[in-house]
Amino acid sequence: MDTTDDDDLLDLAFMALSDPVRRRLISRLSRGPATVNELAEPFEISKQAVSKHIQVLEQAQLVTRSRDAQRRPVHLNPARLEALTAWIDQYRLVREAQFRGLDAVLHSNAAHGGSSQKDRK
Amino acid sequence: MDTTDDDDLLDLAFMALSDPVRRRLISRLSRGPATVNELAEPFEISKQAVSKHIQVLEQAQLVTRSRDAQRRPVHLNPARLEALTAWIDQYRLVREAQFRGLDAVLHSNAAHGGSSQKDRK
DNA sequence: TAACTAATCAACCTATTGGTTTATCAACCC
DNA sequence: GGGTTGATAAACCAATAGGTTGATTAGTTA
Numbered sequence A, B: 001m002d003t004t005d006d007d008d009l010l011d012l013a014f015m016a017l018s019d020p021v022r023r024r025l026i027s028r029l030s031r032g033p034a035t036v037n038e039l040a041e042p043f044e045i046s047k048q049a050v051s052k053h054i055q056v057l058e059q060a061q062l063v064t065r066s067r068d069a070q071r072r073p074v075h076l077n078p079a080r081l082e083a084l085t086a087w088i089d090q091y092r093l094v095r096e097a098q099f100r101g102l103d104a105v106l107h108s109n110a111a112h113g114g115s116s117q118k119d120r121k
Numbered sequence C: 001t002a003a004c005t006a007a008t009c010a011a012c013c014t015a016t017t018g019g020t021t022t023a024t025c026a027a028c029c030c
Numbered sequence D: 001g002g003g004t005t006g007a008t009a010a011a012c013c014a015a016t017a018g019g020t021t022g023a024t025t026a027g028t029t030a
Helices: A006-017 A020-029 A036-040 A047-059 A078-100 A103-110 B006-017 B020-029 B036-040 B047-059 B078-099 B103-110
Strands: A063-065 A074-076 B063-065 B074-076
Touching (some): A006 A020, A006 A078, A020 A036, A020 B078, A036 A047, A047 A074, A078 B020, B006 B020, B006 B047, B020 B036
Antiparallel strands (some): A063 A074
């Protein structure tokens, strides 16, 4: 059931953050856990729609859920957010290093690796 | 077309990175500029499709284009990538700080602005 | 038990996305 | 000029994402 390897997870995460509503949810959750009802309150859209958004975030493991009676609080998962910044920085830093001709930085960052780069040439 | 304020730009950027093909393009471009034909070569899809993807990245200002005769090389724009990591870190760091009960970090970061590279556990 | 609350499921609708193919534009090279 | 190359535009299509409403599952409380 956990057929989500590291690469799929990156896919899901970036996909999840592509929606403005979901980014607002992340923003809200950075201030602490909240239930679906609480999260839905500031939005125009229905509670069900928000629930769906949460599921998308959950599948990307950007959030987790706990249990408190019939409530199911949503928690932010900073570790997964870090994986995103790691991916972005991987390319940003390489390019910036090249701009300055510092390939020392390039090598010290290549170790960080671990994504999907299968290009030839 | 230039009505893209900072927030729209963030929208466009995350949206752009939500596609696996576009992320592979970014990956390729981190090793240096390339033309559409060069970029399209490793992909199954048509050149036109790649061209469209480039336009999406361009609108998000994640890449820029120069001119060389009839070629139009695509260049990565590290500055915009940095804006993404800044956004993510904004929430990730706040949450991580709360985990550890360090709201000192929280306040020093609440000011926000231009977070470069400084976080390293 | 019944009633209430939190959240999800299910069916459905519409706009957008990512892809195709064909045709066109623009700059180079005999 | 005519031909070739690099890149885009236009029209179209299937799949999906994001939204809706209505019904349903759990848990809580009277």
